[in-house]
Amino acid sequence: MSPSAASRASRRRSWIALAAFVAALALQPSVAAHVGSPDVFLDGLAGPYRLFVTVRPPYAIPGVADVGILTTADDVRDVHIVPLPLSGPGAQFAPVADRAARSPGDPRSFTGHLWMMTAGAWQVRVTVDGDRGTGTLSIPVPTFPQSTLAMNHGLRVVLFVLMFLLAAGFVGIASAMAREARLEPGVAADRRARRRGWIVGAVAACVVGGIVFLGNWWWTVEASNYARYVYKPLQATPTVTRDARLRLELHDPGWIASRHLNDFVPDHGHLMHLFLVPPALDRLWHLHPDEITTGTFEHDSRRPVAGRRQRVGGARGPAEAGHYRGGSHAVFHHRRDRHGFCSVRL
Template sequence: MKFFKYLFLFLSFPIITHAHVGSSGVVYEGKAGKYPVQVFVQPPDVIPGTAQVTVMVGQGTVESIQLKPIYFSAGDEGSPQADPALPVSGEPGQFQGSVWFMETGSASVQVTIKGSLGTGTVVIPMVAVSTATRQMPEITGWVLVGLGVLLIGLLITIFGASVSDGLMKPGQADTAQTRRKRVTGSIVGATFCFGLIFIGNNWWKDRANEYKDYLYKPYRATSSVHQKEGQSVLTLQIDSNSVQQRSLSYLVPDHGKLMHLFLVRQGTMDAFAHLHPNRLDSLTFQAPLPDLPPGKYLLYADMVRYHGFSYTVTDTLEIPALPKTQTKTLKSDPEDTFAVTSSVTKTQPLLGDQNITICGKPGVKTKLQDGSTIVWEAQPNQTFQSGKVYSLNFSVIDPNGKPAALQPYLGMMGHAAVFKNDGQVYIHLHPTGTFSSASQQILENRITETRRLATNPAPPKVFRDSVDQVIQMLAQLPEAARDHLLMPNMDMASMGGMEHGQENKNNHLSIPYAFPQSGDYRIWIQVKRNNKVLTGVFDASVK
C-alpha cells in the first residue's frame, strides 16, 4: 500500500529543481494565469538576505504585483506577508521588487498579478542557502572603532563621576578621598566595559562560526573508470563525510532519473555525454561509458531530494582510451547520449556554421546526427550581456527544409546544458527555465496544505525502496506512456517563448537564461525526433 502511495506522489507531483554551478539566478518563462510572464529571481548569497525579483509582463494592463517568499518547510501558513513589485521607469511591462529570506532551505517566490486579465499566480522554486560571507568595509570598521572608543570613554567617566562628583554637595571642594573614589569608579567602569566587550566578542565569534557551519557545502565525490565485463564503466562514489547517508535515501526522480550526469572534455569542450547512472547503494552510482575519446573530463552530477533541494556534485575524470575489444555487454540507460564535435580552440566557432533566417529573424544552424538541422535564432557572432535574461530560441528543420516535429525527451520538449569554457559555470536548462514545471506543481501543492511543518514522508529505507520500484516501473513502460506520466500537464503551446510567432510551434524550443559571467560558453541542446535523441552545439560570447 505504501508503494502505491509513493508511486502516486512521484508520478503526479515529481519534485524537480535543477542544480547549477556558478549560476545562481532563477529564470521562469511561461504564464501567470492569462499573463505571459518572464521572471528573474536573483537569490541572496547570504541568509538572512533579500532576493531581487524582476517580472516582465507581456500582455494586459497590470494593477499590482505581489511577491511572497514561501518555504517548503513552513508552507503558506508559516510564511511572511507579500511585498509589492513596482514599475520600472522607462521600461513598459517591467516590474521589480525584493523579498526577504530569513531561513535556509528549499523555498519559492510566489508572484501574484492583478490587472485587466484578472488575477494570475505563479510559483518560482528556488533554494535559499548562504554561499558567501560579507566583509565589513574598512572605513565602516574605523568609524565603529572610533564610536566605540568614545562610548567606552563616556561610560568610564560616568562610572567614576557617579561615585565621586555625583555625591558631592554644591560648592563642595574636591578632596583626595573624592579623587580616589573617582579613580576606583573609573576602574570598575572600565572593567565592566571591557568585560562586556569580551563577552560580546565571544558571542560574535560563536555566531560567526555557527554561520560558517551553515554555509552551503557541496557534496564531495570521487569518480573513476574501470573495466567490467570488457566494458568501460563510470563509478561515482559520494564522500560519506560530506553528506549524511540517511539524507541521500530521500532522493527523488528528476524526469524519471535519480541522477543526471554530464561529462564534457576539459579545455577543448568537444566531447559531451548526458548519462543516467544506476544507484548501487545510497552513496554509489554507476553507468557504462559511451565511446568518448580519451582525455580529462569535467563531471557534473545533479540530484534532487524529496523537498526540492537540488545538489550538483562536481569532479574531474580521466577517461582512458577505449579497449579495442570492448564488447558492450552491459546495458546502458536508453536515454544516455553523447556527441563529439569540433574544439572551442579552433578559429572557426560553431556559431558561424551557416547563417539562416527563421521566422523572419536571422539565425545560425548546426547539423544534427540524422541529417536535420537545429537553428538558433541569434545574430551571427552576437555578443551577449551577462546578467540579462535572454530567450534562447531554437527551431528544428528536417533534411527537406520543412519544420521537424519534436517528441518529448525525458518529460520535456528539449534539454540544454550550458558550460563556460573554463568549467566555472554549468547549468541544466529546460523550456520553463532553470527548473521544471513539475516542481511548481509540488510547491503549489505544498502551499495549499494547512500544516505548518513538513516532515519526512517515510523511513529512509522504505522511501528509497519505493523510489527504486518507481524507477524500475518507469523503465518498463512503453515510451509514449512514460512520456505521458513525466509531462502530464505540459502546455505544448507555451514552448515557443514570449516573443516567438504562433507558427510551427511543434518544431520550436525556447529556453530562457541569464549568463552569469563574462566569457565564452558552449551550449549543448538536445531534442528528440523519430525516437532518436539528437544533440546540437552552439558557442556564445558573453561580455
C-alpha cells in the first residue's frame, strides 16, 4: 500500500471513530446530577493501602448502610468495617467489626452492610489487613432519616387477613369456652348456654375492637413522631440589596433542638460554598459569601471573579456549609422575582 493510500485509510478510520463517538453521545439518555446526595465517596489511604470507599446511608433510621471498598493493591487479605459515632466517648470504644465480603468477580472489591441505629454524625471505620501490615481509614457519614418507607399493597393485604383471622379466632374461642366449658361430654348446649356464649363472644369482640383501635392509635402516633423526626433542611431567603449585594438569610424550619445556625465551621477556608448557575446553564460561579450575623450571609456581586465581573441576578444554584458537630445541611428556597432567583441550596 502506498503512503498516500495508507494516509487516506488512516483519515477514514479517524472519521469513522469520530462519527461513532458523536452517535454514542447523541444516543445517551439525559443525565441529571444530584447535588447534596447523601452518599459519601472517599479516596484515601488506610496505612499503605489506597482505598476508594462508597457509603450509602439508609433512608430510614434505624436502617442498613451499604459500604463498598475498592483497593488498588493485590496484597489485601481482609477488610473489616464498623460504625462509630464521629465524636464523644462512643468513638473510643469500637464494637466487633464486620468482615467485608470480597467480590468473586474482582478480588480488589469488597462490600459490606452496617446497621445505623440513630441519626447524627457517624463514621465508618475501615481496617485493612494485608502483606504490608494493617491500615485504618475513617469515613465521616451523616445519617439522617430522609423519608418514611411505605408498606406495599400486598403486605398490607396479608397483614389485614392475618389480623382478621386472629381476631375472629379469639372471639370464637371465647364464645365456645363460655358456651360449652361446663357441659358434660356429648351433651348439647341448651338455650341458656348458647345465650351465655353469645354474650361472651360480644364482649370478646368489643375487647378485640378496642385492642385494634388502640393499636392503630399507637401506630399513628409513632408514625407522626417519626415524620417529625424526618430530616428537614434549612431554608434560605435570597435577596439582592440596593448596593448590589447578594444576601442569604437562613431559617430553621424546626427539626431537632441540637441544630443551630451559629456553629458552622470553615471548609477549605470558607464557611459557605455557593454555586450559581444561570437558567441558560452556560456558566458557573463559585462564590464564598461572608457571614454578617448569625444565619445571614452576604456576597458583593460587584466583586470580580477570575478577572471578570459577575452578575448574580437570574441565577440559581446550591450552597453547602458544615456544622461543628459534624454533618452538613441543605437549604431550599424557591421563588421567582425580578432578580430571577429560582432556587438556592445550602
